[in-house]
Amino acid sequence: AQERYTSIRNKPAETLCGTIIDLHMNAGLMADLPSLENSGAEGVGLFRTELQFLIRNKMPQRAELSELYARVIDAAHGKHVVFRTLDIGSDKVLPYMKVIEEPNPALGWRAIRIAMDRPGVLRMQVQALLRAAAGRPLSVMFPFIAQREEFTAARAEIDKALEREHILGHPVPIELKIGAMLETPSLAFAPDSFYDEVDFLSIGGNDLKQFFFAADRENELVRRRYDTLNVSFLTFLEQIVARCDASNTPLSFCGEDAGRPIEAACFAAIGLRAMSMRPASIGPVKSILRRTDLTELRDVIHQASADGLQSVRPRVMDYLREKL
Ligand code: PEP
Numbered sequence: 001a002q003e004r005y006t007s008i009r010n011k012p013a014e015t016l017c018g019t020i021i022d023l024h025m026n027a028g029l030m031a032d033l034p035s036l037e038n039s040g041a042e043g044v045g046l047f048r049t050e051l052q053f054l055i056r057n058k059m060p061q062r063a064e065l066s067e068l069y070a071r072v073i074d075a076a077h078g079k080h081v082v083f084r085t086l087d088i089g090s091d092k093v094l095p096y097m098k099v100i101e102e103p104n105p106a107l108g109w110r111a112i113r114i115a116m117d118r119p120g121v122l123r124m125q126v127q128a129l130l131r132a133a134a135g136r137p138l139s140v141m142f143p144f145i146a147q148r149e150e151f152t153a154a155r156a157e158i159d160k161a162l163e164r165e166h167i168l169g170h171p172v173p174i175e176l177k178i179g180a181m182l183e184t185p186s187l188a189f190a191p192d193s194f195y196d197e198v199d200f201l202s203i204g205g206n207d208l209k210q211f212f213f214a215a216d217r218e219n220e221l222v223r224r225r226y227d228t229l230n231v232s233f234l235t236f237l238e239q240i241v242a243r244c245d246a247s248n249t250p251l252s253f254c255g256e257d258a259g260r261p262i263e264a265a266c267f268a269a270i271g272l273r274a275m276s277m278r279p280a281s282i283g284p285v286k287s288i289l290r291r292t293d294l295t296e297l298r299d300v301i302h303q304a305s306a307d308g309l310q311s312v313r314p315r316v317m318d319y320l321r322e323k324l
């Protein structure tokens with residue numbers, strides 16, 4: 001399927017109205033990195049770091065992780081990689097961690113919450129990242145931030161680790177960007193100071209949507225019940241875009257929906273300018289974006305919303321069928 005898109009692989013995702021959308025890829029393994037070249041992605045917008053923890057039967061060592069992260073950065077050949085710190089708990093349980101029975105694991109002790117309560121692992125991972133990226137740029141993002149204080153505390157761990165590297169006389173990254181995943185609705189309402197404090201935000205649509213509709217992303221009975229192109233959800237995303245625009249905070253979208261062409265076109269129409277998706281989706285998404293006039297599509301979305309539709313999908317499909 002990738003071959004169908006080779007002719008546009010090295011072309012930008014430039015829409016008919018001249019807007020360029022940055023398309024990045026999601027990754028989690030060394031083996032994913034060659035796709036950076038094959039897919040034509042601009043960089044890795046989300047490197048999930050869980051796998052290296054999940055495939056072992058004991059906690060990985062700092063040196064091992066640092067070596068792996070350095071190889072990932074090498075294999076990106078100067079393209080940008082955003083490393084997400086460990087996102088465990090809920091559906092991702094480490095075999096060597098005591099299992100804690102929770103009535104609602106998706107709402108429970110997971111991701112940054114574990115990292116704050118047991119900071120040893122985060123510290124180790126942050127050191128590994130700083131060492132891997134010494135002399136090169138580094139982007140780190142924290143998962144599942146629900147309020148500003150969590151971000152401030154997590155960021156402080158990076159500052160402390162940097163300080164330590166300086167004292168030890170180790171080289172450090174030449175540029176460091178620290179961001180957060182926006183995957184709990186509360187962050188959309190965080191104070192302005194949060195938006196000023198983060199270097200970038202990335203919408204984790206999988207989690208954000210599950211919490212927005214209160215519909216478990218793992219539960220077959222409800223996971224497809226609510227359309228991503230539901231007017232309420234798109235309006236919510238539009239508000240997030242507006243806040244980020246107002247504070248000049250770079251924003252991207254890295255949930256699975258970014259890899260679905262119709263959804264991706266609608267996200268671009270409501271103002272998202274960067275998305276990260278599985279490599280095989282880059283071609284199809286770029287292809288639709290290059291044939292779409294975002295201003296027109298935005299009008300279709302807003303009209304559907306003004307007309308009281310629950311989902312904009314039928315109107316968007318009609319419009320795209322006519323145009324493409
Ligand atoms: C998300 O929640 O959309 C996301 C990208 O993270 P994960 O799927 O790993 O939870």
Ligand code: MG
Pocket residue numbers: 143183204206207
């Ligand atoms: Mg998530």
